[in-house]
Amino acid sequence: MAKGADSKGKTVAAAAKLFRQQGYHGTALQDILAAGGSPRGSLYFHFPKGKEEIGQTALTLAGEAVRQGIAQAAAASETAEIFLLRIVRSMASDLEKSDYREGCPIATTALETAAQSDVLGTVTRTAFQKWELEIKRGLFRFGIPAGDADLIATMVLSLGVSGAQERTRTFTAVKPLAPEASASTNSATWARAG
DSSP: OOHHHHHHHHHHHHHHHHHHHHOSTTOOHHHHHHHHTOOHHHHHHHOTTTHHHHHHHHHHHHHHHHHHHHHHHHHTOSSHHHHHHHHHHHHHHHHHHTTTOOOOTTHHHHHHHTTTOHHHHHHHHHHHHHHHHHHHHHHHHTTOOHHHHHHHHHHIIIIIIHHHHHHHHHHTSSTTHHHHHHHHHHHHHHHHHO
């Protein structure tokens, strides 16, 4: 990897991590530079539009990583119920590994910026839409009808993923994820029973 690309990658990775921990507004450019180990000049070389451009890049990559994780969970699962459990367990694992410091890679920034920045609002909406679509694809794979898959995917993201992550970070324990995991798998079972 070229030195410039390495510097850009470190900056983006540092920003994504800090946004998960502190939010967009709680993260200063100096924080990103310090965490990424990049000189100030490289920041403006790679991101001439500043923090918003860094945010756009970091959130796009973080959103895509989650989408890929959802797709992998579907591919590795034998049933819709196991698929939904894998999504919740993956979230729980990420939270535990960060000692409950890193929340959803998109939600905090979405809540802070969607009404203030068209660029970041678009990136965060797109990420959520892609996640929901990937959950629907996974559910279709297991024979869940389209209408039910739409409802379950929306419920999993809106009620399960977002709410569970907020509660889990607040309580610093994965226990709040248990009801969401159960509700998600029960929804898939209900849809299959039709």
